[in-house]
Amino acid sequence: MRHPAGCPVLETTLSLCPIGDGLRGEGAPDRKDRLARACRQVGHLSTRRRRQRQERVTLEDVALAANVSSITVSRALRNPEKVTPELRDRILRHVAEMGYVPDFAARALASRTSGMIGVLSPSLANYAFISVMRGIEDRVGMTDLRIQYANTGFEPDEQVKQLRLFLSQNPVGLIVVSGVESPQLLDILAQAPCPIVQALDIASAPIGMAIGIDNRIASETATRHLIERGYRRIALFSGGPAIHAYPRLAGYRAVMEEAGLFDPALVVQHQGHSSVSLGGHLIDRLFRQAPDADAAFCLCDDVALGAIFECQRRGIRVPEDFGICGYHDLDFASVSVPTITTVRVPRYDIGFRAADKLLRAVAGGKTVSSVVDVGFQLVERETTARRSER
Amino acid sequence: MRHPAGCPVLETTLSLCPIGDGLRGEGAPDRKDRLARACRQVGHLSTRRRRQRQERVTLEDVALAANVSSITVSRALRNPEKVTPELRDRILRHVAEMGYVPDFAARALASRTSGMIGVLSPSLANYAFISVMRGIEDRVGMTDLRIQYANTGFEPDEQVKQLRLFLSQNPVGLIVVSGVESPQLLDILAQAPCPIVQALDIASAPIGMAIGIDNRIASETATRHLIERGYRRIALFSGGPAIHAYPRLAGYRAVMEEAGLFDPALVVQHQGHSSVSLGGHLIDRLFRQAPDADAAFCLCDDVALGAIFECQRRGIRVPEDFGICGYHDLDFASVSVPTITTVRVPRYDIGFRAADKLLRAVAGGKTVSSVVDVGFQLVERETTARRSER
DNA sequence: CTGTTAGCGCCTTCAA
């Protein structure tokens, strides 16, 4: 069934508009009056000439209207306690009336602080990262600082590019969600003129501060759990670039090798975002490469869920015929049928505390290198709940 | 199983650091040399005094080193074609060598354009919005413009606050994902000095341009579909504030009333983000309020999935005993067991085209009011696939 | 408590 509106096509050309095209506003009508008044004032002559076809109300405009100096308006806005209450009220009235909006660029330039925290994360399309960001947001929301997000889609080049953009904005601090892999990125981070906190992964080489869990150990624990449950031909399902999953891959491999069970045919990877549908595809690939596989350790719960669905479709019983272990303990892992055994990572907490660490470093003016392991938890649920056959 | 790191507690106080605390960097060692050289130059005396304990490399620093004026360096960087190739190379070498990083605040102030596009979205924790943002990102990525995100958690106050923050940054344009409800927000938007595109919903009053689907009609279509399949006691499951879901509620209600089937006990709402686990809770509430309910129209697929799980757990057969229709056609809807009937919304496309519209308006310098309906599609799958009993 | 002065780093404008 198609909605009557049909299926419009993109308008033809996609002009790649550079910065700064066609942005000039048109003149504000009531500006002349204020300018006239300005001329009657002393010491504000410079105001006269500028703004021909501009519209923005400036501090000085408000100051003129309120018959004070611009710095007083500034103070009334930012340090109310430093201005007489009546004066302040009068000024604030004018501010509201004239619709004054502060200009952050000017403020940043003059005060030499942007009041901005940059958050670099690999992907928005994953609840695992989003929880971390919620934690960050909640902590930063308690301050006057602003957050600026950038997501890099797991691509090293994009990481570097986004980081450059951040640095151009003089961030007060930086949070890098997930591990830092590219050496170039590490280089830039090391030279960054602000504190940096790495959140989520502490296994990769940290710059400055880090808070999260040791994904390698978590991965070892999960793999070991599958072995203890009697599974032998345990596959690894991974979405996203290998480099991002590296610590977890290493943990899986170490345990499998130790047990004499490692087989490259069991490692099924996919470049690209993890998703539920990916889980099904990986099951398909797995059974072609290794028809005797009897379990899968999925590096994200959504892949695990997709694997469950595909098993149901093929008549493979979970956990009896095939065990599944996920990662992250996403919302649905505890309510799906069957419920998903997974590695619980306190993501919100990590975000909150990462922001907290950062804010302390910003306030203290010093970056003390430190690594905090918040710990994980293996949550055993139905997808691996078969009697041990060991 | 607990990871040995244990469960550390948040460090005691959470100082609410205001903007600008403790940010001064320490002196750069090689600065003296450059300053000395500077003194030998003419016309740059002003450079001497400033920067006592500062570190940032400025255009002028590079200019000094390259023996040109700062404006030439600026040009070499931003309009390479306006500078002799050799000179340009020499300058760029110095730039790289000295690690010059442009200062966006200064650029924005001087050029009167921020080069930034603001994207206001209700929630990051929902794949529906994230797809839209991916579309936006891909289109904007073709330009030099930057994106700044803000999410408002569905709260009107937060929307206004975030919007103010945007306006303080002189955005080149604004994209508002999802409908605009609060009149205050509408007010501010109406006065914004830049083009605005509203994406995803075109049913609510548009300011400027809008692109998306008519959620009310989509909702009507879905409800009608359930009726056609023979369901009668059709519930509505909604996450998020009622105001956000309003067009869809209205569509559902209109069709149900028309059919003489409407019953308030069938409407189950929850303030808060939708999620898979929410679906289960809503099923629970529904069967308490209306034990004879035989279907649910869920305003998001994740709620629908949660409803499926809960039905499985209770031995309720879907679609035979209970029909389920979702919304958004998220990734998993086509692979779950059973697959989910849902309303497909071309979210990525909407994002991409919203950005495209915005960029055109920015380039053209004019905002032509326009509303584009991209249309939706009802995708019939297993959760409603029972023989019609009508 | 309020005002004056002098930039912040870059870019626009105009001149050479």
Add this chain to the structure above:
DNA sequence: TTGAAGGCGCTAACAG
């Protein structure tokens, strides 16, 4: 093609 002068809007530092 390059440079000099000046200003963007705001705030730090110091006066009064």
